[in-house]
Amino acid sequence: MQLNRDELLGAYRRMKTIREFEERLHEEIKTGEIGGFTHLYAGQEAVAVGICDQLTVDDKIVSTHRGHGHCIAKGCDVKGMMKEIYGRAGGLCKGRAGSMHIADLDVGMLGANGIVGGGAPQAVGAAIAARIDGKGRVGVTFSGDGACNQGTTFEAMNLAVVTKVPAIFVFENNHYSEHTGDAYAVGTSKDIASRAEGFGMKAWRANGCDFFETYAAFTELLEYVRAGNGPAAIELDTERYYGHFEGDPQRYRGKGELDRIRAERDCLRAFRARVTGAALLTDEDLDAVDAEVLALIEEAVAEARADEQPDPATVADDVYVEYY
C-alpha cells in the first residue's frame, strides 16, 4: 500500500477529528446540555477511517448506535453533527435524530441506528441498488460483536451470499456489547469472521487499532468485492475507551484495563509512530493537524450552543399525513 503525503495527512486528520469530537463530547455532556444517549466511538478511529477513506460518496455505509466515527470518516459535516447532538435546528437532521440516528445521504451515510442489527439488511439493499447501477459501488454495514448475534445480521449475510451482491460486512469487535463480553455472548470462540465464512463469504481479519493493517486488509477486500465476487466480511479487533453510553461507570472492566489499552493499543499514537518513524511525515506536520482539528471542534461546539432550537410547530412535519 502506498499512501502519499496528502492521503496520510487526510487520514490522520479524520482520525484526530473523531477523537477530539468524542473527547470534547465526553466533557460537554457533563454540562447537562446534551440529552438522550450518547455512545462514544473513541478508540476505534482506525476502523472507520481505514475503511471509509477507500470509499467514494456513492458507496453507501450503514452505521450503528455508535455512529459518530463512521459519520466523520464518511464526510458528514462536523458542525452539522455537533448541532444535531445538541438538538439544534441547524443539525444534520434538524434536531430530530440526535446522536443515535444521524444520517447524511448526500455523502452516502444512510444513518446511525438505534436498533442493534437494524443496519445489516439495509446494506444489502444498498448493494442490490449498487449492482443495478453498475458503477462498481458497494454497500457497507458496520456491526459490533453484539450486533453480530442479531438475526437480522445472519439473514443479511445469507441474502447477500445468495444474491451475490457487493455487500460488505464490517465487524468491529470491541469485545463488549453494553456490559457483556464477547467471551460470553459470541458463540463461535469469539471468532466473528468465521460466521461470515460459514455463510459462504470470504472474510478478512485485522488489527483494528492499526490503521495500516486495517487499510491494507480492506484494500484487498474492496478489490475483491468491486470485481464482482459477491459479498465479503472483515472482522477488526478494536477497543472502546469510554463506557457503553456516557454515564456508564464501566464496572465490568478489569483493573487497569482502560489504562493498558490506551497505552498499548492507541491507533492515533501508533499512526504517528509509524509515519514519523518512516519519515513520511514529521511531528510538526501532525501537530499542525492537531491544532486545526482542535480549533474546528471548538468552533463546532460554540456554533452548536449558539444555534436555535427547532420550532416546536414543526414537530409533526415530514410524516406524509397530518392530523389536526
Next chain:
Amino acid sequence: MAIMNIREAIVSTLNAEMERDSDIILLGEDVVGGNGTAGGPEAIGGIWGTSPGLWKKFGPERVIDTPISESAIIGAAAGAALSGKRPVAELMFADFVGVSLDQIWNQMAKFRYMFGGKTKCPAVVRLVYGAGMQTAAQHSQSVYAMLTAMPGLKVVLPTTPADAKGLLTEALRGDDPVMFFEHKTLYGVKGEVPEGDHRQRFGEARVVREGGDVTVVACGRMVNFSEKAADAVAKDGVGIDLLDLRTTSPLDEDAILESVEQTGRLVVVDESPPRCSLAADIAAMVTERAFTSLKAPPAMVTAPHSPIPFARNLERAWVPSPQKIEEAVRRVLAFR
C-alpha cells in the same frame, strides 16, 4: 407499608416471587451484566437496575444473560412457558418489540386459542417504554395500544410502586402472556407498597380522585400529568374523576362508563399518536355505550401523528402535557 420506588418494587417482587416459585426464570440482555468480562457477572444488574442480586441468589440456570437477539429471547420465553416454566423476558426498550414481534404476535399470543384452549403460556414480557428522556424515535415509543389490539395478550402499565408490585405479582401467578410496561421516567417514583402478599387484579382501574365534573382516563406517566391538570382546574372549582387504567387488556370498561354516566364528559389521555390509539378506542367505546349520558364529544389528548423527535423542546412539544390535558378538560366543559 414500606416506602419504595417503582424500580425497587419490581426488584423485590421478582426476588420474592422467584423465591416462592422455582419455575420462574428471568432472561434478557445484560440482566446479569458483566458476563464474559473481567468485572464478572453482576458488575451491572440490568441496564435499568431492575435485576441486581438475582443472579447471585438464583444462579445462571434461572437468571439468563442473553446475546442481543430479541427474537430468540421472546421465542425462548414462549417455548419455556409451553414447557412448564414461568419466564420473565426483558426487552430493554419496548421499541425492540419490533425485532421480536413475530414471537409475541403470531406465537405467544396465539397458543392458547390456536391449540384449542388446552395450552397455557405463562410468560411475562417486561418492556421499558415512553418518552421524556430524549431517547428519540427508536427508544421512546409507547407501543401498548398495538399490543392491546392483539387478542391473546394481557397488557399492564403500573403507575405507582404499589401497583408495580401488585400487578407484577398477578402477572407472575397468572397463566397468560402478559406485556408488562414500565415507563422509563417513572422508575424513581416513590410510594407506599403493601408488605407481604399483594396482588392487584387485572381489569380494575384505580380511582385516583373523584370530582364529578369531567372523567379523565389515562395510563402510565399520563396519569401523573392528568393529576397536575386536575390540580390546575380544581382551583376553578372543577372536579375531575381520574381513572388510572392499570391494564389496557383487560380494560375496565365498567369503571369508565360508570364515571362518564355521572360526569357526562370524557377526556382520554394517551402517550401515543392519535390514529388507532387507546384514546380513539376508549372514546369510541364510550360514544357507543354511553352516548345519551354525554354532554360533550369525548376529547382525546394524544401525541401528534409523528415519530418521536430528539431535541429537548421538540420532545416536550410531542408528549401530551398537563397543559394540553387542562385545555381538553376546559374544552369539554365549555361545550354546549
